[in-house]
Amino acid sequence: MRRLLFDYALLPCGWAKDVAIDIDGGMIRSVQAGADPVDCEHIAGIALPGLPNLHSHTFQRGMAGLAETRGPEGDSFWTWRQVMYRFLGQLTPDDVEAIAAYAMMEMLEGGFTALAEFHYLHHDRDGRPYANPAELATRIVAAAQETGMGLTLLPVFYANGGFGGMVPADGQRRFISDAANYRRLVEGARNAIAGLDDAVVGIAPHSLRAVTPQSLGEILPLSEGGPIHIHVAEQIKEVEDCLAWSGQRPVEWLLDHAPIDQRWCLIHATHLGPRETRRIAASGAVAGVCPITEANLGDGIFDGVDFLAASGSFGVGSDSNIEINAAAELRQLEYSQRLKLRGRNLLAEREGQSTGRSLYEKALAGGQRALGRRIGSIAVDHRADFVVLDASHPDLSAVSGDRWIDAYVFVASKAAIDRVIVAGKSVVMNGRHHRREAIRDRYAGTLARILA
The missing domain is CATH 2.30.40.10 (Urease, subunit C, domain 1)
Structure with missing residues (x-):
């Protein structure tokens, strides 16, 4: 004691x-x-x-700053993604571990004490599975063990290159699995965390553009009651492509076709209609907001004021790890609302309430739920x-x-x-x-x- x-x-x-x-x-x-x-x-x-970090891709810490040169045409998330594909094509397992350890160290120095790692880098550089399908997941676990970071590990299921089951692009070859191989990956991840105290494994269908309705249904039972995270409505193009595929916006489709509840964390959700905002809040799902990355990528602004008015829960994450700083994520979230609505202290909900404390306590509560651990209090x-x-x-x-x-x-x-x-x-x-x-x-x- x-x-x-x-x-x-x-x-x-x-x-x-x-x-x-x-x-x-x-x-x-x-x-x-x-x-x-x-x-x-x-x-x-x-x-x-300690504040939970509910969304990160630690390997992206190594490419921070590499996509800040103007290209020949309009730069966007989609052009940034090509830089990311080229970078990850070079990484060995030792590289993944070294970068993850550095990112986790910075998270701890920056005020995060627990991490939900949205881990989608699975295969060798040529796209072939390792002998241990969870080889790179074990490297994330090793980094957490070295640094002391509390861990929720979220192996990502990534099967397609676009809505409607499109064939994956060459740059996605290190991510791709079918449902059977994904099951082995999740089992391997659970074996890998056995040596970590209080670690959790959840699941993460990458996005609606990376899964089909059938494959999503096949993998959801693998969560075994644990957290389920998914990217959704990050980009306007994503919303437009989902409408063309299904006739619904991404969040509408999820809420109508998946068992969304308190186990779910919807990452980004930067492009929502008013009804979607209210329905996410009512479902109990946590909105996983990554304000610094969303600003860096030009994603858009999460509708924090209306979401809180609907009693929604949110947490913050460092996502691409372009800057790792818990206080800065909270500050950027509030400032984005101020820029959008031209007001101040917008995420404090009553007269006399501290905005800093309001942000911090809400991110604690949402982060605890999103990570599925007894943390944040x-x-x-x-x-x-x-x-x-x-x-x-x-x-x-x-x-x-x-x-x-x-x-x-x-x-x-x-x-x-x-x-x-x-x-x-x-x-x-x-x-x-x-x-x-x-x-x-x-x-x-x-x-x-x-x-x-």
Whole structure:
């Protein structure tokens, strides 16, 4: 049993001082505010529940910045995707692990303590399956083990190149599976996480353009009650192609043909009609919003104000990992609403409410559901995951309470993070991961070879 004492902590009931937390087996066993410091390990600072990252493709961290040169015609998500295909065509299993470890290290230093990895890179560079169909999934698990990142692993089912069962493109050869091979992949992923504490495997049909109605129905039972994530309505072209194929918009089709409920996370959902917004909220599905990537790719703006008005649940993810920063994702989400609607404090729902705290707590709740784990709260029987802010940071030192979160989200960002604790173990101290040098050097060597 380990007993920590935080100067301040954000509990489900609000802010508390001198908070003692008993931890055993990585889980919180008791929480006591106003505790006596005797026999406690003092952790100076302001403890927040660790934020879940509900959507990432870690391998894309290695290509960050490679698609920022203007092309001969209109650049878009679809031209960015060609850069991505060329990059991933070079990756070995060792490369995948090195890049994943670096991305996870940055996530921990940036305020994320748990990850839903939407993992769709499965085969060798020529498209042939590895002897172990879950070879690359095991590399994601190894990276999580090295860094200390909490993991929900989502092997992706990707069977087609477009709506209506189109033949895949050559650049997609490392993704493609049929339902039988996907079953083996999911089984392999479950075997791979056996050595990780509190890890979860879910499933991820990539998108409606990558599956058929028949294959979607075949793989859904493989979730075994766990999380189900899917990309949906990210691009206008995607919506137009879905209408041409089915006569319905992507979210309409999903809600009418799939058992959407609280296990589901609909990633992006940046192009919704008012009825779709209300129906997602009513279904209990989590909207997985990735504001920095959505801005970088020119996807569009999620309708956060109307979604919250319909009592919808959301979380945030780092997706392409062009920038990895939990506070920045929340800030970009709020700022996108401000730019769209020309107002301020739009995702705080009542007068006097802190926008930073509103964003943070909603992303905690949605992220917990999307990852299918007992995380996101400083409460008994939850994982002992904490982001500890430096109370002496100039932007935090003169304020208190909700102003701490406002300063963290809108001003200081990850520079305010002093320590990160996952499952009761400190993995980041003084803002730096305890294995930073080794992970950084391996990553730098990987990129030097790939990009030479």
